[in-house]
Each structure stands twice: as structure tokens, then as C-alpha cells.
Amino acid sequence: MPIDKSVSTFEEAVSDIPDGASIMIGGFGGAGGMPHRLMLALVAQGARELTIIGNTAGIAAPTGFGWPEGETPIDHAILIENGQVAKVIASFPVSGSVSRQNAFEQAFNRGEIELEVVPQGTLAERIRAGGAGIPAFYTPTAAGTDLAKGQESRVFDGRESVLELGMRADFALIRAHKADRVGNLIYSGTSRSFNMPMATAADVTIAEVDEIVETGDIDPERVNTPGIYVNRVVARATDR
């Protein structure tokens, strides 16, 4: 039987995410590359005590970061506002404006959510390593800072480097432009961001795409994420 990873609805795509799951959420922080429909479906599905891993913890609502004017941002904040998140791992968890707090900062200040801040490059590389079977690596980033407190370190070429662990998750919710039925993905512009490394680092990777095309209709020369990493694809074009 020909491989077909397409799922017909967003609801079905996230139906088996259990309470307590760790979930990578792709994108950089703005509207592009963000799996909005999967997040909306996860809010409706209701899984709780989640650990969410992303570049941000949902920063668009207070400042409009990366969103067209006049549109209402949909990001990690909807999961936080719905009380589904126990822990956040992110590099940029709060709004860029001290005076305009996002849902995460309000919940964090109420003591409801745990936070692990990771430098953006270390976060990306930990995820890349997690997907590539590399249990740990050394990097000079964060050496000598509070973010490396208690971590092993070694000196290479006269420079202190800290040991960072590869990172994986139970699920990755990612966003691409186009998929075929075997799960090959193509992205648009800066929406590769965290989607590409996250696609490789979860037990179940679910890709929200603009459209699903027939196998053979994506030029193999142009594939960004090979289908080996992708378990489910679901199209915005067919589920409205």
C-alpha cells in the first residue's frame, strides 16, 4: 500500500497527545512558521500538565511581534491561558516590553509554570543533537553565566565550554508550506527556524502545511525536511 501520512483533520492529528506530554512547538515567534491550527486543536483536545519547548512562550499578543497589523495573534499563549502548561523551555519566554506582559509572564509570576531558559543557539543545537542521536556536546555559549550554573565544563583551546544535553520530545508540532503524502516538507523563507530541527527530535512529528500534494509532485532537489522525520501531515487547505 502506498505510504500516506496525511490526516484529514487537526482534531485527529493531535487526538492522542496525553496529559504530561513534552511538546516542541516550531516557529521563531511571529505568525510565520507557527502551527496555529494544531495549537487550536490542542486547546480543544485539552491535554494538561504539558511541557512546551519553543523559541518563545508566546510573545506576539503584547507587541504584535511578527504579525500583520490588525490580526489577532495565535501562539503558545492560548495553551497557557487554557491552563494546559506546567513547564516552558524557551530562549525568549516573555514579551520584549517590560510593561506589556504575555500570558506566560503572568502565569510565571503567579507561580503556576516552571521555566527553563536556554540560549537560542544552544536550544537549536540541543534539539538538532537530540534528533541526530548525539547525547551531549560542549559549547562556550553561557560559560561563566547563571544559565550554566552546575553544568559540567571543560576548557578547549583555552576557552571554557559547558556540556549541553541533546533534547527530544514526545511530540513536535511544526509548520511547513507544502507536504507530500510520504511526509517530505518544503518551508517558506524564515519559517524554517525551529521547525526543521524540531521535526527530527520528537517521537511523533506532526506537520501543519498549507497544502498536501501527491507523492512525486515535490521536486526531491527542493525537499527541506525528508519524510523520514515526519509522522503526520495535515493541510489547512482541506480542514477549515
Place this chain on the structure above:
Amino acid sequence: MSMPQDPAPRLERDILAMRVAREFNDGDVVNLGIGIPTLCSDFVPPGVQLLYHSESGVLNCGPLAADGQGNVDLINAGGQFLEPVPGMSFFDSAEAFAMIRGGHIDVTVLGSLQVSATGDMANWFLPSRGVGNVGGAMDLAGGAKKVIAAMEHNDRTGASKIVQECSYPLTSQGCVSLIVTDIAVFNVDENGLELIEVAPGWAPENISAVTDAQFEVAHDIKEFELL
């Protein structure tokens, strides 16, 4: 901010950005932080062609898109929409930071809360907020070949942002090699600070009066060099 003992006005952000832009060399790969650093791209000297890198995953990016012309799949690290230009390339976050951490960025310009006399930078965590965004700051401060701190000399309370030792949590140790503020320019190395330029109307003793760090004064100290 201005202070009662100021002998002359402090420079506007644009002038500060103009001074920083003189540090760029033709062909440099440059990553500009959010705020004053972003303004530097408006003042690149004639004949100097730069390749801008953004950790959002784009190299050789150009100007901001016109209002209403934005594409959500073409943003800079500040979440602003960019205009497409010939020669751009796109990549994911792991590769964006491989470029930074691999030493492929010639110059980064970053704002800062504090910079110490030995070039330590503290720019990601304001203790009074209790939570902070590190973003790519630690990677850029530690990975770029040259790190320029561009900031106001004193914060809103009048406290010196140049300090003997940082009291705020560090971003990176000993990374800053040049500090440009709205009244002074300092070279920084492991031996400490050297005041090399001052704003018009400012003397080294005026700078000293609003700076909580010791510094040497260059024998050939000048007024801000903008051209």
C-alpha cells in the same frame, strides 16, 4: 538621560549609530541587535557593502518592508517584516546559530544593561523583572569576531551602565572590544578601558563623573569621529 552635571548635551541615538557604523569594513558579515544597533544600518559609509545576518534564518537581508507589504515568512530577529532582495539565503535555527557560534559573523552590535571594565556584558536579565529573554545574545556575544556595545551611558535612574564589575547576570565574559555611548567611546581589552573619543563639550573628567569604572585616557583622545 541627561544629568545635572552634564557639561553639554548627550548625543542622539542616530549619532551614536552613525559612530558605530564607522567600525564596519567592506564585506563584513554583520548581525545587529534590537534597538540602537538596528539604526546602524542607516549610516553605513559609502563604498562599504555589508552582508546582514539575522538569527531568524536569513543572510544578506535588506531593508524593512513598506507598511502593509509584509510577508510573515520573511522577518528579522525583531519580528519586523523584510523586503526581499537578490542574493538572500534562508536556513533553519540550528544553522543560523552554527554561523554565529562557528565564528562566521565579523561584527555584532548589541545593546546592553551593563558592560564591565574588562568587557563582560550583562544584557539579558533585569533583576527587578525576575524573568528575562536570553534569545541569541549569549551566542552572539560569545561567537562573533568583534562585539560592539552600543548603549546610553547612564540608565533612567542615572546609574552608570559602564561598571567595574557587572552586578546583573552576565551574558558573556570579556566579549566586548568597543563601547559606544551617547557621550564616549572606549576601547576594551583584558587590561581595562581606554577612553578614545568624547562627545563635543565633554572632557575626560566629565565622563569620569558619570562612570562607575576606572579608565585610561588615550594620549590622542578626540571628539566623536563621524566621518
